[in-house]
Amino acid sequence: MASNAAVPFWRSAGMTYITYSNICANLVRNCLKEPHKTEALTREKVHFSVSKWAEGKQQKPNFGFANPCGSTLECLLRLPTR
Amino acid sequence: MAMAALRREGRRSLAPLISPHPINAARSSLVPAEDQALYGVRSISTQVVRNRMKSVKNIQKITKAMKMVAASKLRAIQTRAENSRGLWQPFTALLGDTPSVDVKKNVIVTVSSDKGLCGGINSTSVKISRALHKLNSGPDKESKYVILGEKAKAQMIRDSKKDIELSITELQKNPLNYTQVSVLADDILKNVEFDALRIIFNKFQSVVSFIPTVATVLSPEVVERESESGGKVGDLDAYEIEGGETKSEILQNLAEYQFSCVLFNAVLENACSEQGARMSAMDSSSRNAGEMLDRLTLTYNRPMDIVSPPICYAIVQVRSYGQLGCIDATPGNHGSCWTIRLRSIKKGLNTKMIPGIERDTRERERERETASGGVGLRLLSLMR
Numbered sequence: 001m002a003s004n005a006a007v008p009f010w011r012s013a014g015m016t017y018i019t020y021s022n023i024c025a026n027l028v029r030n031c032l033k034e035p036h037k038t039e040a041l042t043r044e045k046v047h048f049s050v051s052k053w054a055e056g057k058q059q060k061p062n063f064g065f066a067n068p069c070g071s072t073l074e075c076l077l078r079l080p081t082r
Numbered sequence: 083m084a085m086a087a088l089r090r091e092g093r094r095s096l097a098p099l100i101s102p103h104p105i106n107a108a109r110s111s112l113v114p115a116e117d118q119a120l121y122g123v124r125s126i127s128t129q130v131v132r133n134r135m136k137s138v139k140n141i142q143k144i145t146k147a148m149k150m151v152a153a154s155k156l157r158a159i160q161t162r163a164e165n166s167r168g169l170w171q172p173f174t175a176l177l178g179d180t181p182s183v184d185v186k187k188n189v190i191v192t193v194s195s196d197k198g199l200c201g202g203i204n205s206t207s208v209k210i211s212r213a214l215h216k217l218n219s220g221p222d223k224e225s226k227y228v229i230l231g232e233k234a235k236a237q238m239i240r241d242s243k244k245d246i247e248l249s250i251t252e253l254q255k256n257p258l259n260y261t262q263v264s265v266l267a268d269d270i271l272k273n274v275e276f277d278a279l280r281i282i283f284n285k286f287q288s289v290v291s292f293i294p295t296v297a298t299v300l301s302p303e304v305v306e307r308e309s310e311s312g313g314k315v316g317d318l319d320a321y322e323i324e325g326g327e328t329k330s331e332i333l334q335n336l337a338e339y340q341f342s343c344v345l346f347n348a349v350l351e352n353a354c355s356e357q358g359a360r361m362s363a364m365d366s367s368s369r370n371a372g373e374m375l376d377r378l379t380l381t382y383n384r385p386m387d388i389v390s391p392p393i394c395y396a397i398v399q400v401r402s403y404g405q406l407g408c409i410d411a412t413p414g415n416h417g418s419c420w421t422i423r424l425r426s427i428k429k430g431l432n433t434k435m436i437p438g439i440e441r442d443t444r445e446r447e448r449e450r451e452t453a454s455g456g457v458g459l460r461l462l463s464l465m466r
Contacts, residue, residue: 018268018342021264022265050251051248052247
């Protein structure tokens with residue numbers, strides 16, 4: 001358990017419920033047997049480009065975001081930069 | 083306007099007729115091209131028309147292919163969009179959907195497409211977003227945009243780039259899936275402060291109708307406040323909370339999960355609407371190309387049957403009636419006279435010869451009057 005007992009451990013690690021549930025979903029998908037496993041894992045490909053705006057100008061894409069792209073689990077396990 | 087153009091054209095082509103040279107001589111000498119083009123003018127444009135026909139045909143092929151592609155993509159995505167509606171419905175039952183909630187920090191999530199050629203769906207969502215922005219701005223309130231898709235971004239940059247907080251593109255490189263959208267929702271949650279998120283998308287109704295829709299996701303604090311004051315949120319206290327978690331924790335988890343689910347549905351619905359709109363847009367543009375092709379084919383074929391003899395149109399004035407009539411003038415042998423068929427003057431003047439068109443103007447005038455049986459046809463202008 002995390003330091004603050006009132007907060008779930010994953011939230012005190014800086015995750016949101018979405019991240020937490022995605023990791024859980026990934027674990028479940030990995031438990032599948034082979035033909036289904038690859039198929040299920042293709043459904044969690046993450047790719048998009050996100051950029052912040054400051055004073056009416058677009059910043060560099062994907063700058064300071066936890067998940068540039070690539071495999072989901074890696075993205076999700078990388079802790080938020082905030 | 084067309085009449086004015088005709089008249090202008092006519093004045094120009096009258097010039098070689100008045101000149102004392104015979105027409106054949108005028109053609110061989112160094113007169114401007116537009117004067118030379120008096121004979122058989124219609125045949126010179128066939129090359130241009132043919133090229134244009136070719137390009138229209140190609141465009142039609144492309145739009146037809148795009149329509150096919152959109153139709154097959156639509157089929158694939160439609161079932162998924164319809165199934166994803168089951169994701170947000172429980173949340174609406176539990177927390178309600180409150181577009182009218184009045185909070186300080188509004189974030190407007192505009193969902194649009196990356197690619198164009200899909201009718202007006204992107205402008206619709208931009209318009210609704212702007213309206214919501216206006217509705218939710220006040221002295222102590224602020225609203226920001228989070229923009230999904232290239233097209234809404236391009237429109238928003240024009241007038242509200244100061245209010246853009248985040249923009250997301252390239253969402254549809256891979257087929258849309260929940261994991262992707264939820265990671266995106268996570269990014270939005272972490273980088274934007276909000277009291278209420280308002281997601282704007284085009285809800286897919288049928289291939290031809292898309293309803294601009296606003297889905298509202300409240301932050302946990304606002305949900306708690308609203309439910310305590312007995313406001314617009316559904317009756318949360320009727321539910322029992324399991325485990326050792328407090329209500330605010332549950333609400334935070336719920337709000338986060340609700341946002342990812344609503345956003346997933348919104349993105350799917352919008353993608354579905356995009357394909358539907360593209361399908362109908364491409365359908366109508368290939369139909370338009372077909373019509374254009376028909377018209378061009380007509381213009382292309384017409385010069386074939388009138389290559390000889392070339393016909394000129396002229397506007398004549400019938401002196402005794404003072405009215406304008408339209409005639410077809412055909413040059414007779416050796417260009418010495420014109421056979422004129424009257425088109426719109428009744429009075430039994432069907433075919434008249436007007437000789438000596440290349441002679442002196444005054445003489446010609448007199449001869450023409452005689453030739454037209456005293457009615458007095460005065461040639462005002464002669465044109466192609």
